[in-house]
Amino acid sequence: xxxxxxxxxxxxxxxxxxxxxxxxxxxxxxxxxxxxxxxxxxxxxxxxxxxxxxxxxxxxxxxxxxxxxxxxxxxxxxxxxxxxxxxxxxxxxxxxxxxxxxxxxxxxxxxxxxxxxxxxxxxxxxxxxxxxxxxxxxxxxxxxxxxxxxxxxxxxxxxxxxxxxxxxxxxxxxxxxxxxxxxxxxxxxxxxxxxxxxxxxxxxxxxxxxxxx
Amino acid sequence: xxxxxxxxxxxxxxxxxxxxxxxxxxxxxxxxxxxxxxxxxxxxxxxxxxxxxxxxxxxxxxxxxxxxxxxxxxxxxxxxxxxxxxxxxxxxxxxxxxxxxxxxxxxxxxxxxxxxxxxxxxxxxxxxxxxxxxxxxxxxxxxxxxxxxxxxxxxxxxxxxxxxxxxxxxxxxxxxxxxxxxxxxxxxxxxxxx
Numbered sequence: 001x002x003x004x005x006x007x008x009x010x011x012x013x014x015x016x017x018x019x020x021x022x023x024x025x026x027x028x029x030x031x032x033x034x035x036x037x038x039x040x041x042x043x044x045x046x047x048x049x050x051x052x053x054x055x056x057x058x059x060x061x062x063x064x065x066x067x068x069x070x071x072x073x074x075x076x077x078x079x080x081x082x083x084x085x086x087x088x089x090x091x092x093x094x095x096x097x098x099x100x101x102x103x104x105x106x107x108x109x110x111x112x113x114x115x116x117x118x119x120x121x122x123x124x125x126x127x128x129x130x131x132x133x134x135x136x137x138x139x140x141x142x143x144x145x146x147x148x149x150x151x152x153x154x155x156x157x158x159x160x161x162x163x164x165x166x167x168x169x170x171x172x173x174x175x176x177x178x179x180x181x182x183x184x185x186x187x188x189x190x191x192x193x194x195x196x197x198x199x200x201x202x203x204x205x206x207x208x209x210x211x212x213x
Numbered sequence: 214x215x216x217x218x219x220x221x222x223x224x225x226x227x228x229x230x231x232x233x234x235x236x237x238x239x240x241x242x243x244x245x246x247x248x249x250x251x252x253x254x255x256x257x258x259x260x261x262x263x264x265x266x267x268x269x270x271x272x273x274x275x276x277x278x279x280x281x282x283x284x285x286x287x288x289x290x291x292x293x294x295x296x297x298x299x300x301x302x303x304x305x306x307x308x309x310x311x312x313x314x315x316x317x318x319x320x321x322x323x324x325x326x327x328x329x330x331x332x333x334x335x336x337x338x339x340x341x342x343x344x345x346x347x348x349x350x351x352x353x354x355x356x357x358x359x360x361x362x363x364x365x366x367x368x369x370x371x372x373x374x375x376x377x378x379x380x381x382x383x384x385x386x387x388x389x390x391x392x393x394x395x396x397x398x399x400x401x402x403x404x405x406x407x
Contacts (some may be wrong), residue, residue, distance in 0.1 A: 012298060012319035012324055018231015025234065058227065105225035112227060155394020187393040189359055192400070201397070 006118055007032040007047060009040035009066065010055040010180035019053070019082075023108045026081070028116065037061025038164065041069045047077045048074050051116065054099075056083045056090060057202045060164065062150055064093045064199075068143055071098030078119050080112075088114060090199060094136065140182050146200060148175040152188075153195030216243040220261055222254040223269040223296065228319075235323040239251045242330065251275020255287055264287040264334050269324075270297040270304065270316065278304065281311040292333040299401060305341030306322040315339025329353070345386065356392075357399035 006023065008030050010016040019032045032047055034040035037058040044052055052070055056063035067079045080101035081094040094102050100119040103112050105129065115125040141149065144165075151161045162172045180186065184196050195201045219242055223229040229247055236242050246257040251274045258266055262370035266284060268340050270277035284293060293313040297304060308316050314333030317326060329339055345353070348369075355365045361379070368375045384390060387398050 013322045014235070014319045015228050015231060017323050018228060018235050021238075022227075022231055036302075053275060061280040081226070102229075105227045108226045109230045110335070152391075152393050155389045155391050155397055157390055187356075187359075189396050192393050192396045 004028060004051055004116070005047070005049040005115075006030050006051045006053060006103065006116075007034070007043050007049045007077075009034045009037065009038065009056070009058055009063065011035045011059055017049075022112070026109075026113050028113075035059075037063060037066035040066050041073065044070050044074050044077055048076050050076065050078065051120065052077050052079045053081055053112075053116075053151050054081050056081050056085075056094065056199075059154060060145060060151065062200055064090070064097045065143060065146055065150070067094065067097040067099050070112070080119055080125070081116055082112075086127060095126065101128060120181075140198075141179055145175055145179050145182070148172065148201040149179050149195050149198075152176065152179075153192045153201045216241050217265055217330060218243050218245045218261065218263045219265045219267060219330065220244075220248070220254075220257045220263040220322075221248040221267045222248045222250075222257070222272070223267075224249050224272040228269075231402070234350075236330075238323075242327070248273070251280060254280070255284065258288045258291055260286050263291055265314075265330050266291050266293045267330065268293055268295055270295045270308075278307055278311065281308065281313050285312050292336070294329055294339075295331050298368065298384040302341045305339070306344045309338050315341070339380050345383070349379055349383055349386075352376065353395065353399045355385060356380070357396055 001105060006028055007164045008016055010019065014031055020033065023030055031049060032043040033123055034043050038060045040054065040058065041061065041195045042054065052064055054063040058066060062186045063081055067081060070077055070079055078100040079098065079101060082098045082103055082104050082105060086104055091102050095174060098148055118125040147165065148161060151164065158169055158172045185191055219236065221232050221244065223232065229249065233244060233247060236244060245261045245263055248254050248257045251272055252269060254275060268277050281293055284291065292332060295308050295313055295316040296319055297316055298319050300319065300374060305316040315329065315338050317329045317339065332339060351369060352365060355368065362373050362376045366376045383395060389395055389398060
């Protein structure tokens with residue numbers, strides 16, 4: 001593989017540092033790191049890397065929406081999504097958002113390297129046997145509304161959302177009202193449920209029980 | 214120099230390999246084994262009796278918390294350090310109550326992790342931040358169930374004013390500022406208790 005410039009987006013520092021170290025030992029230099037989707041998009045805009053490796057479960061702006069933005073803002077940058085989920089829905093969304101590849105965190109480092117090699121040669125790299133999923137409720141709202149919904153579900157106030165998106169409070173309230181109308185929901189709780197169902201936020205902790213409490 | 218013998222268990226190969234590489238930079242840490250699932254963890258601990266077991270809290274066929282007693286039984290000299298994607302004091306407290314050395318969030322850095330491994334290997338416990346009180350948990354669970362303040366007051370036999378005070382305190386302690394933020398937190402905690 002020639003010299004490629006990579007930016008890495010993952011909210012868990014240890015995981016990010018680990019992937020960076022793995023890539024480093026394969027001769028791939030990570031030029032930038034980001035812990036949330038908004039910082040990632042900003043880095044990509046500033047550095048126009050060849051490749052962005054993006055965890056799909058990022059705070060503030062999830063990896064799928066970040067991919068969509070990167071695709072629009074930096075044509076030179078290819079995206080490989082990283083995910084814990086071997087899930088048709090996520091894979092389809094990643095493809096539609098313009099990702100070139102999708103690698104599971106279950107996979108060994110060698111597979112990530114293979115994906116990078118494949119994608120940098122101009123070929124897509126997706127898990128086999130995952131045909132496109134049908135359209136979901138995710139597509140009933142616009143990308144901007146999805147951004148707002150994720151931020152609401154993460155517990156941001158309207159004023160914070162306005163600041164993050166550089167929009168007026170009035171616009172944020174309009175978005176919120178439109179999201180509720182389009183999804184047919186009527187409370188904060190239902191908004192959080194919807195955001196989770198759509199995979200915009202990750203609230204689950206699979207396989208954990210704690211019967212002591 | 215005495216090395217600290219460490220076993221790493223995480224079901225995500227990419228994360229596991231990353232951890233191995235990060236910890237291999239510290240000369241006083243000796244990696245003696247890795248595993249990707251619960252069975253592997255128990256086998257490794259029995260075989261290697263490591264000084265420290267670094268164990269992902271959520272893995273298929275192994276619930277990190279309830280496996281702690283079994284792991285300690287398998288190797289009483291092994292100290293357990295749990296790794297979690299969330300930094301939740303309840304789980305840190307539960308882990309320590311069951312005999313583990315503590316819990317560290319994956320949001321920590323490699324240096325933080327190294328320091329935590331050193332600390333637990335010396336027999337220390339990592340202090341969890343202040344967990345919620347049982348009453349605060351009840352209020353949180355009822356908020357998550359969609360109950361109004363009046364309904365919560367009634368079902369806990371307390372005044373609405375007290376409910377509001379609990380709600381206010383919860384928001385301060387959890388550093389969340391909206392109803393949606395509280396619900397999100399409640400869902401994360403609740404799901405682990407099912």
